[in-house]
Amino acid sequence: MGAPILAGLLLGSLPTGLMATLGAFTALYGSGRPYLNRAGHLALIAVSFALSVSIGIWASGRAITVVGCLTLLAMAATFLCSARQVEPPGAYMFVVACAAGTALPAAQLTPFSAGVVVLAGGVFAWLVHMAGALFSLRGPEKSAVAAAANAVAAYLEVLDTERERPAHRRAAAALQRSWQVLVQQQPLKSRADSTLRRLRGLNRRLHLLAAAAAQYSGRAGGVPPEYIRTVRHIAGQAAHPPPPAVPHGSWPILEPPGFFPSLWQSLKPGSPPVKVALRVGAAALIAGAIASSLALDRAYWAVAAAVLMLHTGMDWLRTLQRSLERFAGTLGGIGLTAVIFWWHPQGFWLLAVVMLLQFTIEMLVVRNYALAAVFITATALTIGSGGQPVPDPSRLLQARVEDTALGCAVALLVFRLLTPRDAPTRIPAALAGTVKAVDAAALAMGSGRLDSAQALRMHGRLQQSTLRLAQAYDAAVGGSAAQRDAAEKLWPATAAAEQLAFRVLAAWTIMLHGGSAAGEGRPAVELDADGAARLHQVLSGLAAAAETGRPAAPLGKLPAFLRPEVHAVHEALQTSPERSPARGEGEVSGS
Template identity: 30%
Template sequence: MTSEPRRLPVPSPAGPSRIGAVFGVARPRGRLRIALVCAIAFTVPLSVGELAGKPQAGLLATFGAFAAAYFPDATVAVRARALPVIGVGLAASAAIGVAAAGASWTIAVGISAVAAFATLLVRAFDVPAPGAYPFVLSCAVATQLPQDVERIGERAALTMAGAGFAWLLTICASLPDRRGPARRAAATALTSLATMLEAIGTPAYDSARHNAAQAVRHLRTVLGEGSGQGQGGQTLSAVAFGARHVFDAAVAYPTMTREPVPRALPETLRELAAGIQAGAGAIGADPAGQDQDRHDLPGVGTASSRARAGLWAAVAELAHPPPDRPTVPSLPPARAEWGRRLGRGSLAWPLAARAGLAGLVAAALAIAAGADHPYWAPAAAATVVQGTTVRAAGRRSLQRAAGTAVGVLVALGILSVQLPAWWLIAMIAVLEVGAQILMAANYALSTVLITPLALILVEFARPGTPPAELAAPRLLDTLLGCAVGLAVVLLLWPHAAERRLPGALADSLVATGDLLVLRLAATGEGAADAGGAPGVAGARERLEMAIARLTALHADAEDEQLRGTRAADLLWPAVVATRRLGYLVLADPAGLRGPPPAGPAAVRAAFQARADEITGHPVAGGDPMSALPAFTPLRTEFAALAEAVRTARSAGALPPPGQLS
């Protein structure tokens, strides 16, 4: 009989990212389609404007073409809904740029306001790259157009027309691959689950478990966005249900046994992932045929054997779903999360303030230095502060400065030849394709191409301007903006993520307690009051999002300090224990739902007390541990959390404890 497993040791934190990563080059994959779409979205409006004899009108429409670069990996349904919103934002940014074009100080204020507002929304709603920069660039280039306030509506309409064309082009290009996002998400989820199984019992398990949880949740998100049907009539919704079942069984497994996972299980998951990626559906090899011993488990009836059999069954049902296979329910709405994204404790606010202040200071310094068109400096500063931490901003400033320096030379070579407009349009297409492909490889490399692209667009706004008058200010203002942006990140709220980390720990604990109470009530007399299955589904969603937010915030906090002891490292054991508690309750292993000694309300109070202890709020007396169900893994992690909190507080990483009033 297998003895009860001990608690795994706390793994080492990932640690801060390295500034040297600025020189790393990744292999860009799957970017050709989006690169071609973006190139066409840029060049068609410019071509139409040139044919009509109104190149500036074509330039305004081109501002809307930036919308084609957003959400390249999302489903058709998501892009159909999101890109019009991006288009409206780009049109508003261009309109602000046109309105601000009268004087240097209005240009500074206009660009800074766009940078702050765009950063706020992009960060709050997790908008992927290119993030806030296209909005800032649209505003900056629009300031170079002749000021005509009476035609702002017309010019905004032209940008919206360009965004509408980009939307139509993007949707048409996405239709042939409309099932691709779901297939790729399913393959990623199964591969992540295989990695998680292989990591059981090793220091890499915590990280692999979190990655698998996020991959399974992403699959459910993609399916909820309207990409659920795979080839051959197979529904990937059943795969998502099976993947979540495998995840729950994989979390329960190490709580009951020390045995390693049989190699056949991760191999089966990888085979399934390869088949789904290739469009072959969910049918794969039967793990039972690869390990006949699973039917002859020692100690039948023990917790260890039940955990192993449950994991085998979960993988087997995923490989060969029954005829009446269930489908995964769509993710329930988490309205509280929308409020939290822009709530008082959201990290989006200090980041937006940084972007606005950096843009304003950079523009003011450029004006003081005598720049005739001080728009590149605030644009560069706003770009640098898109890096949320000191290290990220440092990498971005180095990449931006180096890429711009080389890109200016490229731009001088192109513009000094005095090419006809049609050749410039063709050059824009080539540069856009290259920039989009290199964006996934290295930001500095993409900036080498983005710089001449932006300068050629300015040439359409101010035709006939000598190349040196375009290129030299761009380089000097960019260097100024990079320096200002980095200084702002160093000086303003440099520990914004670290200070929000205790609150994220408390939120995760409260969400864990809420879900545990609902599960306990669902098996007792309080099932009706607990809200039934919908209540459990909503609580599970809130807990998954809280854990994801906690993990991302800790990664940011690790990157915020250049030297010395980081509070993020001191809080890491508490983060590990909190995540383990959360995933344990999410998995709902056998034995967890034992009757609590003092009832479900006392369980909620125990988790709330630990959360209050972390945030420094007054805590009532008593032993929270005594209120928990008699499930050893749960109590073990709860005790480890208490010890981690005491250690972190004694080291000064947590606020002092409050006094009971």
């Protein structure tokens, strides 16, 4: 953030330097990604910031055009960031760059030249962000494996306690993240003796250890202590990974979908990226239209506030909390900004103030958003002043409060109007989807061809369905009182289905790689074609019971390693409150 301002000072054009800091926000993205993947990711981010500012300057001066461009930009950025799982701050900063760029006192810049200035700030941020590759090219991969190992160890240490379930979720997420860094964000071809392949070997061993340990859940004696010691040892080995115990050729890797196929998948009607983008577009358009009709100063602030509340797709309670935190932080930020405007720092003092404000934001934003919002407000207004005296600071600060309040209020209203009221009915659908995914995975396991592309897709489908089940439950818990009550009643079935999915994923890993591959003991996991067929009949009935709310049929003969989990799902569905069919409920709510 400081370097573009310094360049502007040295070149005698402070407003231009402040505009370049919009490109410097590129540095907020890409952390944790492998450097080769990060290079392309950040380059696209930097170009997007430049394009956003150019569009904003082109649209400036015409309220209808400004609101229209901000709305379309907000929708496009929200959809793309959601579909491609772009890390926070996601789409919000592109809307801020587009809006804030129009207010900077740099009238001599054309849209193209302003884009070049912003891109220059982005290029510098790219260089700083990539500098670590000179010292530890595989640093992100090593950190991901170490983090996964520590998460798995933490899970094993609380096995069979009340803390097991959240620890299991964190371990599963860390393992998935590490595999994403090691495979999905890498070129598929790498040298046989590369550090990457050694790290993949450690990561697969972690998967096997976590899978084998999960088989001990609920057993007398718990997980063997040597499992935990081995996992902790792997965390230390990540810095200097040893050669893998199993030849790489025996490790099946499913090629991730390309950029355009994944976008096409996200474009399906009703997909989360489409829902969130439509919600953001409606809020941006309404907030901008109201602010313009009321002739509020800096009406684009209302649009930015509305986008901020909705672009991440949070549930109602968290959206409400974020709105209150943002408004409270804005009030506090107004006081801090008033002090800065009174002081009116110039030259290197201004540079130091902006750097200190941004540093404080980064230190606080995860832990205390309300406090971070104080400094976010002060940073935005300081940069927006262009280093020039503000003619009427009290009016500017008042406008910031008004627009923020309007944007937050519109966002909450749109959320209530455009969010389906059938969140509790999505839990049965997610339950059924998870059980069906378990069924498909079990059939693949019974076939004995776990390394085929189709079988690997079934494995990925089971992982995704388990995640969707957790998201459906969390959304209901964060919804209305009725939704929270329904979610509480469905919690036993949700927990049982999640545990069943985790057990099947663990069994899959053991059957595919074998405990001996990692030098560990191998718990008994046996599933042939006949067993998978019998299990299919049972799971089909459980999926239908979850979806319709009708009682499940009595259980037949089950594979021994899955018997406790299947019985738990069956019992939970039998004792769940009566529900009308999910499809009918959804149609009524949707109407």
